[in-house]
Amino acid sequence: MSYGGPQWPQEPRRQSDQSGSFDAFEPLESYRQRDQQSQSPDWAALADASAARTRRRKWLLMGGGALATAAIATVVATAVVSSGEGGTEGSGKTASELPTAPDLPGEKGAEPSFSSVAPPPPPNPKEFISDERKDTAPLSADTLFPGKKLTMGDRVYTKGPTARTTSCASATQGSLGAALTGNGCDQVIRATYTRDGVAVTIGVAVFPTEAKAQTAVKKSARNIAPLSGSGVGGFCKGGPVCRFVGNSYGRYAYFTSTGYLNGKSVTKGDRKAFQPGDDLAEFTFRQIVARGEQQAEAAAAR
Known part of the structure; x- marks a missing residue:
């Protein structure tokens, strides 16, 4: 397409000569x-x-x-x-x-602050069983030795008679009575268990403090008096040799008397007689420890 009208055909223009024409x-x-x-x-x-x-x-x-x-x-x-x-x-x-930034709707407030002071440590369970002022939970033969049987591993022991007395010396033999009363013994709780012709009396003496209980164990022959009755005949009386062991934890001292019901003497290395005494001592220790833990947990929850 062209602009400005039709394009006319045009002949070539001739060149001019040098004169300009x-x-x-x-x-x-x-x-x-x-x-x-x-x-x-x-x-x-x-x-x-x-x-x-x-x-x-x-x-x-x-x-x-x-x-x-x-x-x-x-x-x-x-x-x-x-x-x-x-x-x-x-x-x-x-x-x-x-309004400043914290005052505006939708703005987050200041970050929470935390105290740099560390919280107090939880109560020590042993503190509750080392001093009579803290050790206030109920205490009896049933709380220390519950149920009618005791199982330790694959060994089952039958519980016999139990006893509690505030006349500590009456539950002892030999020098143990004087050691208990001389250190402020409050009470003695005993229980007897039997298995396969062997009888064990476990006795727990309660003192005001841990130090008193330790002293009573060290300065005695550790002879707790055997407890018979309720189907359990007398043992460790009239001459047979028995095994007597004592120890303490907190303000509690615990002792065992182990002997044969048929009057046979316990000999050195007699596993049949040693095992029941060791089992009863271990169980009693666990009961005392559990007593402290229960009171510590109760104190922490308050």
Whole structure:
């Protein structure tokens, strides 16, 4: 497609000679065509001008929008600062009175603080069984030796008679009585267990303090008196050799007397007689330890 009218056919223009004259004339139609071409508009320039005007309008629109946005933001900020609780003029807050970050809705408060002081350690169970002022839980033959049987491993012992006395010396033989009373013994609790013809009496003496119990064990022959009855015949009386052992934990001293029900003497290394005495001593120790743990747990829960 062409612009500025029809394109007329034109003969080639002859070259002039050196004198400046033409050897031939140019047809009239060629002048007419040149005149029409010289009068046609410059369409490329017009297109550039139109594009420039479009760009100027676009920049004016963008600049005006930015100015309008800034003006709206300024109006909103002014309204927030100048608005008061009652909505009247002069009641607005100053910049220093605006809410701080912790006061704004949805903002998290200060992080929780933790004390640098370590919590107190839990109570020591042994403290409760080492002093009569703390050791206040009920104490009896049933609490120390519950049930009718005692199982240690694969060995089962039958419980026989039990006894409790505040006359500590009456539950002893030999020098043990004087050692108990001399150190403030409060009471003696005994129980007898049997298995395969062997009888064991376990006796627990209670003292005011741990030191008193330790002294009583060291300064005695440790002879707790055997306890018979309730189907258990006498043993360790009238001459047979028996085994007597004693120890202490906290304010409790515990002793065992082990012998044969048929009057046979216990010999050195007699495993059949030694095992029952060791089992009863171990069980009693565990009961005393458990007593301290139960009282410590109760104190920690308060």
